[in-house]
Amino acid sequence: MKVLDTDFARDFIRMCNDGWSFGWHEANGGNASYRMRQAEVNEVKSGFRIRSWERIDTEVPTLAGECFLITASGSHFRNIAHDPKRTLGIIEVDRTGTAWRPCWGFKDGGRPTSELVAHLINHEVRKAATKGASRVIYHAHPANIAAMTCVMPADPAVFTRTLWAQLAECAMVIPHGVELIPWEVPGSLGLAIESAKAMEHTNAVIWPHHGLFVSGDTLDEAFGIMQTVDKAAEIYLKARACGTANTSSISNDDLSAFSREYDLGLSRRNLHAEPLLDLPVRVIERVERVQETAPAETSKPQAGAPSSEVLASMPWTFSFPAASAQPVELAEAMPASAQSADTVVAQPVQPMEAAPMQPVQSARPAVQPATQPTAQSAEPVYRFGMRLR
Ligand code: 2HA
Ligand code: ZN
Numbered sequence: 001m002k003v004l005d006t007d008f009a010r011d012f013i014r015m016c017n018d019g020w021s022f023g024w025h026e027a028n029g030g031n032a033s034y035r036m037r038q039a040e041v042n043e044v045k046s047g048f049r050i051r052s053w054e055r056i057d058t059e060v061p062t063l064a065g066e067c068f069l070i071t072a073s074g075s076h077f078r079n080i081a082h083d084p085k086r087t088l089g090i091i092e093v094d095r096t097g098t099a100w101r102p103c104w105g106f107k108d109g110g111r112p113t114s115e116l117v118a119h120l121i122n123h124e125v126r127k128a129a130t131k132g133a134s135r136v137i138y139h140a141h142p143a144n145i146a147a148m149t150c151v152m153p154a155d156p157a158v159f160t161r162t163l164w165a166q167l168a169e170c171a172m173v174i175p176h177g178v179e180l181i182p183w184e185v186p187g188s189l190g191l192a193i194e195s196a197k198a199m200e201h202t203n204a205v206i207w208p209h210h211g212l213f214v215s216g217d218t219l220d221e222a223f224g225i226m227q228t229v230d231k232a233a234e235i236y237l238k239a240r241a242c243g244t245a246n247t248s249s250i251s252n253d254d255l256s257a258f259s260r261e262y263d264l265g266l267s268r269r270n271l272h273a274e275p276l277l278d279l280p281v282r283v284i285e286r287v288e289r290v291q292e293t294a295p296a297e298t299s300k301p302q303a304g305a306p307s308s309e310v311l312a313s314m315p316w317t318f319s320f321p322a323a324s325a326q327p328v329e330l331a332e333a334m335p336a337s338a339q340s341a342d343t344v345v346a347q348p349v350q351p352m353e354a355a356p357m358q359p360v361q362s363a364r365p366a367v368q369p370a371t372q373p374t375a376q377s378a379e380p381v382y383r384f385g386m387r388l389r
Helices: 007-021 038-047 116-129 143-151 156-164 168-173 189-199 219-241 252-262 283-293 308-312 327-333
Strands: 031-035 067-071 088-093 099-105 136-140 204-207 211-216
Touching (some): 007 067, 007 088, 038 099, 116 136, 116 189, 116 211, 143 219, 168 252
């Protein structure tokens, strides 16, 4: 059978095209891969045109011998449905998990996505975490998620709880919440490894100022996570843009009942984080306050943070705790009742202008073990493609 006549290839192309239609793939943004079943490989391998092996910058021994349908480096999702043999390809991983070779597609010398290592390492992690069920890694650039990373504290529990507060479906689709990693260079090993650490706990990882990286057992699941998280982020941004505090949101009791009813296993860490639903405040005042209290080495703006000139030109924007800038002083300034090891406290709702600015604590608690099946019983001692012991 020809690759393009198979269900898996058709569904993969449809997912890519839908992502393009949703506006998640500007230029060559985003990438996707599907770990093929052996029966699917057998069905199409007579049409393979094998090229030579190339080294992987890491080791993925639990993927040895597996084949992946994957987007090509530099390909535009807009073109995938129109020119799949150029914009997609199939690769095979060798018997040692240290090399790959193209078998199909990549017309005119194309190569797999620049995030190949991130895909392979994370396939390895998710394959172990789901006892082999996970087959899809999908990365896109949904604008609402990137926008949220501009205004939210760098705290995965607050991020998760805020997303869950927006629409009921969200907790159902991402019961393990989102993880949030630091900024990393696109295509770097650092990005691959940070994502893989996060993917031990969840299948949705936010890359700040970049996009979302998800996994799924099926193409539908991966696409559904992307869409649901982006939609929750969109609702959040729309509600915030009204300039008023939320009059209601999904409460902890609501979520707990939801979790019990559908056996979602929502973790305490995420459930008890305070969603960030307060009024907009003057960011410039907050930044100045943090700068006043921060010692020199920690008062540097975060990479990618706007300069004070840029902030001064923004009359109103959202409040966000400057937790990473100065956690110790901020924590000391908090009332004792608000300081708890396993909760994250957002700023209480205040009328604009009326109350003095309050610092916001964002304690990042230790990540709790996932309630879903994990890799513990699986064999590999490799973690994130690195030989750790
Ligand atoms: O494929 O999205 O993260 C281009 C990217 C890199
Ligand atoms: Zn990207």
